[in-house]
Amino acid sequence: MSGLVAELESLAPTMAPDAVLTDPDRMAGYRWDRANDPTAGTPVAVVRVSSTEDVQAVVRLAARHRVPIVTRGAGTSLSGGSTAADGCVVISTERMRRIEVDPLTRTCRTEPGLFNAEVKAAAAAHGLWYPPDPSSFEICSIGGNIATNAGGLCCVKYGVTTDYVLGMTVVLADGTVVELGGPRIKDVAGLSLTKLFVGSEGTLGIVTEVVLRLLPAQRPPSTLVATFGSLTDATGAVCEMTRTMRPSMLEFMDQASINAVEDMTRMGLDRSAAALLVIQSDEPAEFALAELEAISEICSRYRASEVFHTDDPQEGEAFVAARRAAIPALERRGSLLLEDVGVPIPQLSDLVDGIAAISANRGVDIAVVAHAGDGNTHPLIVFDPSDTEQVERAQAAYGEVMELAIGLGGTITGEHGVGRLKKAWLPDQLGEEAMELNRRIKQALDPDGILNPGVIF
Numbered sequence: 001m002s003g004l005v006a007e008l009e010s011l012a013p014t015m016a017p018d019a020v021l022t023d024p025d026r027m028a029g030y031r032w033d034r035a036n037d038p039t040a041g042t043p044v045a046v047v048r049v050s051s052t053e054d055v056q057a058v059v060r061l062a063a064r065h066r067v068p069i070v071t072r073g074a075g076t077s078l079s080g081g082s083t084a085a086d087g088c089v090v091i092s093t094e095r096m097r098r099i100e101v102d103p104l105t106r107t108c109r110t111e112p113g114l115f116n117a118e119v120k121a122a123a124a125a126h127g128l129w130y131p132p133d134p135s136s137f138e139i140c141s142i143g144g145n146i147a148t149n150a151g152g153l154c155c156v157k158y159g160v161t162t163d164y165v166l167g168m169t170v171v172l173a174d175g176t177v178v179e180l181g182g183p184r185i186k187d188v189a190g191l192s193l194t195k196l197f198v199g200s201e202g203t204l205g206i207v208t209e210v211v212l213r214l215l216p217a218q219r220p221p222s223t224l225v226a227t228f229g230s231l232t233d234a235t236g237a238v239c240e241m242t243r244t245m246r247p248s249m250l251e252f253m254d255q256a257s258i259n260a261v262e263d264m265t266r267m268g269l270d271r272s273a274a275a276l277l278v279i280q281s282d283e284p285a286e287f288a289l290a291e292l293e294a295i296s297e298i299c300s301r302y303r304a305s306e307v308f309h310t311d312d313p314q315e316g317e318a319f320v321a322a323r324r325a326a327i328p329a330l331e332r333r334g335s336l337l338l339e340d341v342g343v344p345i346p347q348l349s350d351l352v353d354g355i356a357a358i359s360a361n362r363g364v365d366i367a368v369v370a371h372a373g374d375g376n377t378h379p380l381i382v383f384d385p386s387d388t389e390q391v392e393r394a395q396a397a398y399g400e401v402m403e404l405a406i407g408l409g410g411t412i413t414g415e416h417g418v419g420r421l422k423k424a425w426l427p428d429q430l431g432e433e434a435m436e437l438n439r440r441i442k443q444a445l446d447p448d449g450i451l452n453p454g455v456i457f
């Protein structure tokens, strides 16, 4: 191992200053991600790469020494995907920050270290828009988004990360550099390898550059906020809306998350509501009005206690910000086990009711926020980490929520990835044949299992 560290340090002169870190204090910030896994390991080195060539050089060394590599973007993974493994080399992409926007092809070519918000801003400077918008868009990297196939709030109308990835440069486990796709809207030459790497969570290769499709700038949205006295009414209204309409946002908060956000923001949310929906339309003004009137009528039919509508984008953004604030607001109440289960929309009501039943049976608080229009919920299990018995009940509930989703024909993860925390449930969802196919692909691309071991597989 010390041989590897010496060889990594010998690479340092070919890299930007201070690229290789081996001091435990300076490496500490690279051990954990936002899943806060207490079993996080200690790396032997962190390399802050600046180019594809840097990545290739580090991978070749690690491959020769058969040392694990954990690729890290901004470390906001909620499933433990960027948690360090013991004795690994962490490749941090934080310094890979070049971006070029090409308005002619309506694409951008970007390195992985930029934050999602920075990619959006670069596109906006040309009157263009990169839609995928995880709630963490100001703190997560675009490389992490590619590697987890991140979703977000506007995905109900505009799709998820993979729908915008046209090409990439990827460094394989043996150091080979592969160029896939490019700034072409249509391209079916060969297998869909670009798509294979999207969502592969750093287990098949390291993405060092990516070509993203951009759209014309979004029209300023109109916003409707509705509160409900029962969860069933709120989820019933969601099912009714998605049958015939495509709002540009359809988000859900339950009472526990409304109250946590209200505690933090004091913005005047109705603490007594069982559920709140935040819905947007970005159609041209007259169509937006018609769409939101139809949605308002559905909310009333499902006994909404209050329906509020604004075409002032800033006023609307305050409610969207409230929804985005749910995770940090609940983190103030204790430690979180964060779920990401999704179901076909007609099963949304059964999922939300089932989660409430698990919360009652296990005696643990579970707040729910959801990208409701996608059937993708985030049950947030809140617990006191110093109470061993409560930790056990929270962990039991964590498994039961995933089993519930699988039983309803759903998924254990809609957007955060399997990471380390959910892999025990993956075979139950995929079945043995699909699981084996996953293993064969991993084996073909990373026969020594050095890329993010312990994640997914």
Ligand SMILES: Cc1cc2nc3c(=O)[nH]c(=O)nc-3n(C[C@H](O)[C@H](O)[C@H](O)COP(=O)(O)OP(=O)(O)OC[C@H]3O[C@@H](n4cnc5c(N)ncnc54)[C@H](O)[C@@H]3O)c2cc1C
Pocket: 033, 034, 070, 071, 072, 073, 074, 075, 076, 077, 078, 080, 081, 082, 093, 112, 133, 134, 135, 136, 139, 140, 141, 142, 143, 144, 145, 146, 147, 148, 149, 150, 151, 152, 153, 201, 202, 203, 205, 206, 207, 208, 327, 328, 415, 416, 452, 455
């Ligand atoms: C408050 C909060 C809200 C969130 N909301 C959302 C949301 O709405 N939607 C959503 O999808 N997620 C959400 N997330 C989760 C998280 O932000 C996403 O999973 C994000 O895509 C991770 O990006 P990152 O740069 O932090 O990646 P990291 O945590 O650094 O890494 C995530 C995974 O990607 C791999 N990886 C990173 N970069 C590369 C690369 N260049 N090549 C290969 N593999 C790589 C890592 O090895 C790891 O497996 C939220 C997180 C927080 C804290």
